[in-house]
Structure formats: C-alpha cells, structure tokens
Amino acid sequence: MPLLKINPTETQAWQKLRQHFYEVQFVKMQQLFAENPNRINEFHIVWNDFLIDFSKNRITNTTIDLLTELADEVQLKAGIEALIKGETINETEGRKVLHTDLRQLTNNQNQEVAAALDQIQLFTENVIKGHLKGSTGLPFTDVINIGIGGSDLGPKLVTEALTDYKNHLNVHYISNIDNDSIQSLKNKLNPATTLVVIVSKSFTTLETISNANIFKQWLLQNNLKTQDHLVAVSSNIPEAVNYGIETQNIFPMWDYVGGRYSLWSAVGVSTALAIGFNHFKELLNGAHEMDVHFAQTPFKQNIPVVLALLSVWYNNFFCFETEAVVPYVDKLKMLPAYLQQVVMESNGKSVDRGGNPVNYETGTIVWGEVGTNSQHAFFQLFHQGTKIIPTDFIGFVNAFNPSDLHDLLMANFFAQTEALMNGKEGKYHTEATNDKNAVYKEFKGNRPSNTILIDQLTPKSLGSLLAMYEHKTFVQGYIWNIYSFDQFGVEYGKVLANNIKAELQSEQIKQHDCSTTFLLKHYLKKKQ
Numbered sequence: 001m002p003l004l005k006i007n008p009t010e011t012q013a014w015q016k017l018r019q020h021f022y023e024v025q026f027v028k029m030q031q032l033f034a035e036n037p038n039r040i041n042e043f044h045i046v047w048n049d050f051l052i053d054f055s056k057n058r059i060t061n062t063t064i065d066l067l068t069e070l071a072d073e074v075q076l077k078a079g080i081e082a083l084i085k086g087e088t089i090n091e092t093e094g095r096k097v098l099h100t101d102l103r104q105l106t107n108n109q110n111q112e113v114a115a116a117l118d119q120i121q122l123f124t125e126n127v128i129k130g131h132l133k134g135s136t137g138l139p140f141t142d143v144i145n146i147g148i149g150g151s152d153l154g155p156k157l158v159t160e161a162l163t164d165y166k167n168h169l170n171v172h173y174i175s176n177i178d179n180d181s182i183q184s185l186k187n188k189l190n191p192a193t194t195l196v197v198i199v200s201k202s203f204t205t206l207e208t209i210s211n212a213n214i215f216k217q218w219l220l221q222n223n224l225k226t227q228d229h230l231v232a233v234s235s236n237i238p239e240a241v242n243y244g245i246e247t248q249n250i251f252p253m254w255d256y257v258g259g260r261y262s263l264w265s266a267v268g269v270s271t272a273l274a275i276g277f278n279h280f281k282e283l284l285n286g287a288h289e290m291d292v293h294f295a296q297t298p299f300k301q302n303i304p305v306v307l308a309l310l311s312v313w314y315n316n317f318f319c320f321e322t323e324a325v326v327p328y329v330d331k332l333k334m335l336p337a338y339l340q341q342v343v344m345e346s347n348g349k350s351v352d353r354g355g356n357p358v359n360y361e362t363g364t365i366v367w368g369e370v371g372t373n374s375q376h377a378f379f380q381l382f383h384q385g386t387k388i389i390p391t392d393f394i395g396f397v398n399a400f401n402p403s404d405l406h407d408l409l410m411a412n413f414f415a416q417t418e419a420l421m422n423g424k425e426g427k428y429h430t431e432a433t434n435d436k437n438a439v440y441k442e443f444k445g446n447r448p449s450n451t452i453l454i455d456q457l458t459p460k461s462l463g464s465l466l467a468m469y470e471h472k473t474f475v476q477g478y479i480w481n482i483y484s485f486d487q488f489g490v491e492y493g494k495v496l497a498n499n500i501k502a503e504l505q506s507e508q509i510k511q512h513d514c515s516t517t518f519l520l521k522h523y524l525k526k527k528q
C-alpha cells in the first residue's frame with residue numbers, strides 16, 4: 001500500500017492549529033507553569049529507562065489535542081503500520097523500507113537479515129579472539145572503517161558512544177578524502193595487524209573507493225595479501241568481488257535499507273568489532289524496543305510521535321527554522337552530525353508525495369554540540385538572541401564512572417532548561433537597581449526545550465535513542481507529505497563531482513557557469 005497523499009495544510013486540524021496558534025503565540029511558559037503546578041504530570045512520558053519531559057514547550061493541552069488530531073487526520077497510524085510492515089514506501093526508488101527488520105532479533109522472518117547477523121557474529125568473534133589473522137599470521141590490532149555518510153556516521157557515533165564497552169581492537173574511521181588525515185593514520189598503524197573494512201552500499205562512491213585504493217596500495221607496498229586484510233559491506237557484490245575481496249569477506253546490504261538507516265546492518269560490523277557482538281545485539285534490541293513502543297503506543301504517550309509533533313508545531317506555526325540537540329556527555333559528540341544526515345537528508349524535500357511543490361515548510365535544520373561546551377559557545381544566543389531554537393537536552397542519570405563531577409555536569413543540564421524557560425526578569429529602571437546595565441542582563445525566557453533523561457548510556461539505551469530519532473524523522477516527513485527515504489539531491493552532486501574530477505585530471509575544463517569555470521582555472525593555475 002503506498003503512503004497516503006494528504007496535504008497537511010488542507011486538513012481541518014491544521015486550520016484549528018492555525019487559529020490556536022494566534023491565540024497562544026504570546027502566552028509565556030512561565031505563566032503556564034504558574035497557573036498549573038502539575039503541568040509536568042501532563043507533559044512527560046516515562047518509558048523503559050527514559051524520561052521525556054516536554055512540559056517546557058510553548059504548548060497547552062489543546063495544542064497536544066490538535067496536533068494529535070492532525071496526526072489522526074493524515075492517518076499517521078496507517079503510515080506507521082506501513083513502515084513497520086516494511087511496505088514499499090520509498091516509492092520514488094521503488095523500494096521497501098525495512099530497517100526495523102534489522103533489529104528484530106527473535107523470530108525474524110527475514111532470512112537474509114538473520115543470516116547476515118550470523119555472518120557478523122562469526123566474523124567479529126573470530127577477529128576479536130585472534131583466530132582470524134592477517135597475512136603474516138599476526139592477529140589484528142586495528143580496524144579501519146572506510147565509508148561516508150550512512151556508511152560512516154552511524155557506526156562512528158556508536159563506536160565513540162560505547163567506548164566504555166570496547167575491547168582491545170582499535171577502530172578508526174576514514175570518510176573524507178583528505179590525504180593529510182589518511183597519512184597520519186597510516187603513520188600510526190602497522191599494516192600487518194590492520195583490517196580494512198570498506199563500507200559502501202553502492203561500492204561506487206567516489207570518496208570511499210578513492211580512500212580504499214590508498215589503503216589497498218599500502219597493504220600491497222607492505223607485501224601483504226590484500227584478501228586477508230580487506231573486507232567489504234555492500235549491496236553491489238559483483239563490484240566488491242571485482243575489487244579483489246573474497247566472497248566470504250563481503251557482508252550484504254540490501255536496497256530496502258537506506259544508508260542513513262543502516263548502522264544496524266552489517267554496516268555496523270566495525271562497531272561490532274569494537275564492542276563485541278553481544279553488545280551490538282543489545283544495541284539492536286534497544287532499537288527494537290523503541291520500534292515496538294512506536295508501533296503500539298497511543299500518540300499522546302508515543303515518544304517519537306510527540307517529539308515530531310512538537311517539531312511540526314515550531315517549524316510550521318512559530319516558523320522557528322532550526323532545532324538543536326545538546327547531549328551532556330562527550331561520548332555523544334557525534335550525535336548532531338549523525339542526526340544531520342538522518343533528519344536533513346530524509347526531510348530536505350520540497351515536492352510532496354503527489355508530485356507538487358509544497359507550499360509550507362518541511363525539513364528542519366538540526367545542529368548542536370555537547371554540553372557544557374556549548375554553553376560556553378552558542379548558548380548566549382539561546383538565552384538572549386532574537387532567534388528561538390527549540391532544543392533537545394539529552395542527559396544520563398548515571399555516568400559509566402561515577403563521580404561528583406557528574407553531578408556538576410547534570411546540574412548544568414538542569415539549570416539550562418530552567419533558565420531557558422524561566423528567564424530572569426531585569427529592571428529597566430536604573431534607579432530601581434542602581435545598575436545602568438540592568439536592561440542588558442534581562443533574560444526573557446519562554447524558550448522551549450525537551451529534556452531526555454536516560455538512566456545510563458548503554459548499548460541498549462543508545463539503540464533506543466537513535467531509533468527514537470529515526471521514527472521522529474519518519475513522522476515529520478509523513479505529516480509533511482514528502483518522501484523521506486530518497487536523496488536525489490545528494491546523488492546529483494556525486495555525478496557532477498565525477499565529471500569535474502575527470503576535467504581536473506585532464507586539465508580540460510568543459511562548459512560551466514562563469515563562476516565555476518573561474519574557480520577551476522584558478523585551482524589548476526595555482527596547483528603545484
């Protein structure tokens with residue numbers, strides 16, 4: 001069943017939301033909290049080891065009623081069912097969407113997914129135990145994951161986030177075509193004990209193949225048998241074989257898993273090498289539990305649905321253009337970059353499912369940085385700037401290494417959401433305060449945030465967190481009536497880059513606009 005094609009702005013709920021927005025847009029959260037000391041009871045969700053406090057938003061009960069009415073009117077339930085059942089909802093590419101199958105660990109009817117999981121288990125355990133060795137007979141100490149976009153960001157994020165669960169293998173990620181960083185990695189590593197994992201769904205991505213070539217050469221220059229050191233993850237098996245990788249060392253990907261949703265597949269093999277297969281399975285299990293929650297929970301208690309509806313409220317009614325995500329743990333430093341691909345590659349679309357240009361805003365801009373670092377960087381604008389940035393604060397009750405320092409970190413976490421909501425009223429009259437700068441010190445508050453407080457950062461809770469954002473993104477795209485699973489915009493850039501690469505190598509610049517021609521000629525002239 002294809003997804004329904006309903007213009008959200010033509011629903012009754014949208015009209016009611018518009019009217020409601022005019023009524024409440026200037027109502028301050030401080031007032032809402034003062035009027036209802038039990039506000040938290042109405043606007044929070046407790047699920048597994050997650051607490052989602054969404055009370056510090058510019059909403060009333062009517063807002064939530066109308067947003068869920070919108071979800072009902074566009075038949076979100078049917079959309080979620082289509083996703084969970086793995087229907088062909090990536091219609092523009094004629095593909096099913098089945099990333100939720102990847103985390104179905106028991107009774108998985110998808111035989112190829114189950115078989116790939118067995119393959120990952122066997123391989124990772126053999127490498128970790130040292131049974132699988134490099135061509136000189138030495139066990140592996142290091143792994144280089146070469147990939148980009150979804151073939152890099154998710155696995156890298158998970159590897160960094162779960163560094164406390166890591167074994168003796170050191171996993172390094174190379175994505176950009178930056179020879180300086182490649183050289184510095186090569187200088188650090190012993191090729192005889194290095195395993196290179198080439199991750200590319202298409203096996204044609206310029207960056208990945210160029211980088212893979214460099215490391216293949218490095219192995220050859222060191223008289224190593226590449227077949228003992230190279231493995232691949234790809235849906236293009238013939239191309240990987242052609243590249244010289246042994247069939248048993250190729251892990252499958254399928255066209256029903258989009259790159260940005262693929263960390264749960266064999267794309268995560270480097271992660272599984274770093275943390276061990278059992279922890280990798282816990283990650284999948286955490287994501288699966290979020291899938292079940294998403295599929296079965298009524299909208300008002302459904303975490304991804306509520307987060308998505310709030311985002312639609314701000315994006316389409318308040319017209320706030322960006323959202324921030326601020327995790328209070330260094331290990332999630334990669335989260336904003338990872339979410340930028342999930343959210344912006346999925347929902348950066350301006351044509352609706354009916355093929356018409358949309359006449360409303362779609363994809364939000366996502367950005368962020370860890371706290372407290374971000375407090376000392378861009379939070380000034382959060383507190384006193386002219387722009388309003390709804391922010392997800394993500395924190396953990398328990399650190400992996402307990403210490404008083406964690407209370408200090410979390411004190412900042414709680415303080416920021418409180419300050420953003422409450423603000424600090426100043427006095428305009430210098431006489432009253434005897435401070436001529438009082439006006440500059442005023443914080444108006446009324447700045448929205450969600451607090452996502454999780455017991456501890458574990459493989460399981462991380463799986464749930466990432467699946468939560470995947471589903472939030474799906475709900476947004478569904479409501480905006482766009483296709484979230486293609487990425488034609490990025491693919492066009494890849495084609496142009498390939499053309500220009502040939503021109504730079506032949507020094508024959510073809511027809512471009514005058515700016516691009518000028519830049520290319522300048523580059524060739526200055527190149528030594």
Ligand SMILES: O=P(O)(O)OC[C@H]1O[C@](O)(CO)[C@@H](O)[C@@H]1O
Nearest residue numbers: 149150151200201202205259490
């Ligand atoms: O895995 P591949 O085919 O090398 O593609 C890498 C990435 O390129 C994109 O197509 C665009 O950036 C992503 O969707 C994908 O994750």
